[in-house]
Amino acid sequence: MSNVLVVAEQLEGALRKASLPAVKAGRELAGKVGGKCHVLVLGKSVAAAAAEIAPYGADAVHTAEDPALEHYLAEPYAQAVEQAARALGAGYVVATASSTGKDLMPRVAARLSAGMATDVLGFVGDGAAIAFRRPMWAGAVIAEVTIATEIKVLTVRGTEFGVPAKAAAAAIAPLPVKIDAAAVKTRFVSLEQVKSARPELTEAKIIVSGGRGTKGDFKPVESLADSIGAAVGASRAACDAGWVPNDWQVGQTGKTVAPELYIAAGISGAIQHLAGMKNSKVIVAINKDPEAPIFQVADYGLVADLFKALPELQAALKKDA
Numbered sequence: 001m002s003n004v005l006v007v008a009e010q011l012e013g014a015l016r017k018a019s020l021p022a023v024k025a026g027r028e029l030a031g032k033v034g035g036k037c038h039v040l041v042l043g044k045s046v047a048a049a050a051a052e053i054a055p056y057g058a059d060a061v062h063t064a065e066d067p068a069l070e071h072y073l074a075e076p077y078a079q080a081v082e083q084a085a086r087a088l089g090a091g092y093v094v095a096t097a098s099s100t101g102k103d104l105m106p107r108v109a110a111r112l113s114a115g116m117a118t119d120v121l122g123f124v125g126d127g128a129a130i131a132f133r134r135p136m137w138a139g140a141v142i143a144e145v146t147i148a149t150e151i152k153v154l155t156v157r158g159t160e161f162g163v164p165a166k167a168a169a170a171a172i173a174p175l176p177v178k179i180d181a182a183a184v185k186t187r188f189v190s191l192e193q194v195k196s197a198r199p200e201l202t203e204a205k206i207i208v209s210g211g212r213g214t215k216g217d218f219k220p221v222e223s224l225a226d227s228i229g230a231a232v233g234a235s236r237a238a239c240d241a242g243w244v245p246n247d248w249q250v251g252q253t254g255k256t257v258a259p260e261l262y263i264a265a266g267i268s269g270a271i272q273h274l275a276g277m278k279n280s281k282v283i284v285a286i287n288k289d290p291e292a293p294i295f296q297v298a299d300y301g302l303v304a305d306l307f308k309a310l311p312e313l314q315a316a317l318k319k320d321a
């Protein structure tokens with residue numbers, strides 16, 4: 001059993017872009033272990049999402065539709081993924097390490113009695129002996145792990161794999177699943193989505209982040225971000241203080257990002273913050289303290305007061321535009 005099953009995400013029938021790196025990882029893994037790459041799209045009505053993901057390199061796309069899958073809930077989704085994995089002879093079940101992937105896949109692993117590796121960065125070797133590279137201690141150590149169980153469950157770090165190239169669209173086929181509603185102990189109440197004109201943090205090309213140095217005043221951070229079409233991020237200190245929403249948090253226990261440009265203002269550069277942004281292509285740090293550790297990873301460092309530097313940067317960019 002060396003087929004790979006990639007679990008895709010959709011929201012209200014639309015494919016979530018976070019799914020695409022998992023397809024890229026699944027494709028690469030299938031090549032290394034000599035199996036086929038199957039993609040599973042689950043929900044109540046997912047034809048459009050399945051059509052959207054079909055040209056990204058999978059051998060086949062399967063749709064599992066059931067009223068019990070209308071809204072994402074880990075329990076019914078885990079039942080459906082388990083059934084699909086068994087039906088498709090999957091030796092590897094893969095999803096992106098998004099908040100959904102992190103919630104769902106441990107339950108899938110438990111149902112399949114499978115070992116699991118989280119936040120996989122890449123593969124080492126091939127065939128049955130394949131190992132998985134994954135970060136430990138907030139990325140200070142990269143481990144190579146092998147999984148001894150017959151079925152292996154993985155979440156992969158989206159920023160490491162990226163979006164696969166488009167190819168001919170894979171065939172789409174329904175895959176019947178039977179949800180045991182009596183076994184589902186959770187119930188969907190409501191979904192409150194934060195609607196923002198700004199790009200999603202994990203997809204943004206530019207991110208401007210603020211930390212404790214803002215003292216709770218994110219106006220210069222947000223103003224610069226909006227003037228250059230960037231997403232806004234934050235350190236955990238800023239989120240924990242209640243200054244900004246938790247879903248802005250970048251880092252080990254927040255989001256992992258790798259934009260073209262990451263501007264960190266008033267952020268010291270703790271290892272847990274670096275774990276979420278150090279793979280950004282260009283890092284600009286603005287900090288009053290010349291000894292701040294963020295300068296060790298910064299491509300450009302400015303020892304300055306962010307309340308002076310950010311408006312000046314914004315004005316200079318406007319002049320050049």
Ligand SMILES: Cc1cc2nc3c(=O)[nH]c(=O)nc-3n(C[C@H](O)[C@H](O)[C@H](O)COP(=O)(O)OP(=O)(O)OC[C@H]3O[C@@H](n4cnc5c(N)ncnc54)[C@H](O)[C@@H]3O)c2cc1C
Nearest residue numbers: 211212213235236237251252253254266267268273288306
């Ligand atoms: C298990 C665990 C998980 C964690 N996960 C995360 C995570 O996911 N993300 C995360 O960010 N942290 C995380 N942390 C917390 C992390 O260790 C740090 O406490 C946090 O990142 C510090 O945030 P900060 O840099 O904003 O604050 P500080 O470390 O207090 O730094 C503030 C900086 O602002 C500078 N400053 C002050 N005023 C100004 C000014 N006017 N202009 C310019 N600079 C100024 C200061 O010189 C200082 O360097 C985690 C911690 C643990 C233990």
